[in-house]
Amino acid sequence: MxxxxxxxxxxxxxxxxxxxxxxxxxxxxxxxxxxxxxxxxxxxxxxxxxxxxxxxxxxxxxxxxxxxxxxxxxxxxxxxxxxxxxxxxxxxxxxxxxxxxxxxxxxxxxxxxxxxxxxxxxxxxxxKGGNYVNVVVIGRDKNLKKIRRIFDHPQFGYRYHGFFDDGPSGSPTYHGPVMGCFKYILENRIDEVYCTAAKLSKDQLQNLINFADNNLIKLKIIPDNKDIFTRSMSIEQYDNIPVLKLRTVPLETEFSMVVKRAFDVVFSSFVIITLLSWLIPLLYILIKLESPGPLFFKQKRHGLNRHAFWCIKFRSMANNADSDSKMATKNDMRITKIGRIIRKTSIDELPQFLNVFMGDMSVVGPRPHMEKHTADYEISVDKYLVRHFVKPGITGLAQVQGYRGEISTPSDILNRIRLDILYVEKWSLWLDLKIIFKTVVNAVMGEEKAY
Structure with a gap:
């Protein structure tokens, strides 16, 4: 049994x-x-x-x-x-x-x-020896070695019996060639077999599948295309046909969308009532005294599914013709005195909570880029548009990891997009809370690229 x-x-x-x-x-x-x-x-x-x-x-x-x-x-x-x-x-x-x-x-x-x-x-x-499963491994590669290390933890309840491979080995846990595993599995009541598709021929793999199905053995196969199968995936059924979905986006589920939207509405409402209600009239006076022009700076940016929206910020620069194409740089002459203060403390970003409340943005997500930069990066940066599977955020994983502000080298944008995609695939409310906490800490401590 x-x-x-x-x-x-x-x-x-x-x-x-x-x-x-x-x-x-x-x-x-x-x-x-x-x-x-x-x-x-x-x-x-x-x-x-x-x-x-x-x-x-x-x-x-x-x-x-x-x-x-x-x-x-x-x-x-x-x-x-x-x-x-x-x-x-x-x-x-x-x-x-x-x-x-x-x-x-x-x-x-x-x-x-x-x-x-x-x-x-x-x-x-x-x-103490209870609730265990007997396992063997077919083949040898680095992935199987990693799995075998898991078997070394007795609290997980695995009993590792050894491995089979067509190449000779002096290891004491080596039991012989692949096709010799069938007798051993039956005699030793093996429950689970782990193998890698890359190390088996088509016939060997098919024989192993048939043997497992006919003897109530659980067969677990590591795919052989590491470029595809190392990302977050799921399998969907279409009329009993398995279809591999290469990228799983947690925020595609209705429950996750409701949770994130509810959090956004509550959080943005709190900021609007407690901060923006008095900060807007105060900054209106300070900004107007130093530089003519509107209180808010509005700019078209791309959000969810590449949808364009007006991103709102407190104006921190004198009116200029380059605002829609040129990012702020260190010692940028366009930035006003009050602008340097609100940019250094990230206060200039606070009006985006209005964007969050209206549903164009989220509190946490990939930062939205101006239209010109989106057009440039979607051509020059691989997988750039993956970040548009979710709403853009006021802060994001890339920003709390130091990739905010000016993009001065190719690695800046590549690392930023890498972290944006990681956020898209690994989203959770807990991750959002951690990012918000780190953002507040960074704002209080001061950031090198906040200019």
Whole structure:
């Protein structure tokens, strides 16, 4: 009988434990709210729906306590919003906000503690020899060596039996040529076989696939085209035909778009109310006193799907004919005295929160370029337009890594686009929060390229 990588009951049992924690805490500490049928339905359904949308429960053998900690943080944040929303929906008067915050904090603490204990138990159980899978490797290359290093961690529950390859080897874990693996796999109850397509002939690979299918073996193949298969990918089904999607964009999903847009609206509204409401009249006076012209500088830039929009900034230069084609440089004579101050502190960018509120931009994303530069770079810079799969941002991953302001060398734009594409493929709300934090720190500390 084969060992199982994970019991089929792990996910439903974990979900049940989470619901027991939620219901137990609410029943003990807020019975006046919990002892209501619709409150019971709301709190339980909300947790399951949010967890499902975040893909929180599917687990893998290589997961540890910290693996999905970001996803857990998202779950707590969104469920916290749902938790407090019930008060408004049900017309409940909040007599002590701190008490209800404590109750929700207790729910989060108990679920986190259960998660910690669960992973500690699983790790200990595997170290003692339980919940393991037997694995062998077919072939030799650097990718398979990396995978074999994962098998050296007993807490993951892998038992590495060795490898097969048509080239001779003096390694004690070498078991012979590829075609000799079939007998060994059956005799030693091997559960999973790892191989690389580049090291096998077409016939060898087909024989291995047929053997695995006929003997309940899990076959895992590393593709042989590193230029294509090292990027973020997914597989879609078209009438049972698998189609490889070479670039996965997290912000293409409806849930991710709603989360990011909601964050943008809340964050931009906060900045508009608390900062721009008094900063606009103050800077209007200061800018007008030094230089004739409008308060705002508006420029056509390209955003989502290369859509053009008017990007708004506080005017930091005297009126000039080069503003739509020439970027600001160090000691640029066009910049006014007040302009140098607001550019150094990035205050000139704050009106773009109006762009965010209107939906043309996001708080975080690739910085929008002026139309002339977009036209130039889409020809000269490979994969430049990939950055336009998402909305442009006031700040971005490239900017907090030091690639902001003037582009003085070819490597500046290449590294900027590389980081923009990385952001497009790896977006998460947690990544946005980290970028915002680094942006604030950089603005306070001062940046060399802020001129």
């Amino acid at each position: 084969k060992t199982k990588s994970y019991s089929n009951l792990i996910i439903p049992l974990t979900a049940v434990v989470h619901l027991i924690i939620i219901n137990g805490v609410l029943w003990l500490f807020t019975p006046e709210i919990y002892l209501n049928f619709w409150a019971f339905v709301y709190y339980n359904t909300s947790w399951l729906v949010i967890a499902h949308h975040l893909n929180f429960y599917p687990t893998g053998r290589r997961e540890v306590f910290m693996t999905n900690i970001r996803r857990l943080a998202y779950l707590f944040a969104i469920y916290g919003f749902a938790y407090f929303s019930w008060f408004a929906v049900a017309g409940i008067t909040v007599t002590s906000l701190y008490y209800y915050i404590f109750v929700y904090g207790l729910i989060c603490f108990c679920i986190t503690a259960y998660r910690f204990v669960f992973y500690m138990f699983v790790s200990h159980y595997r170290l």
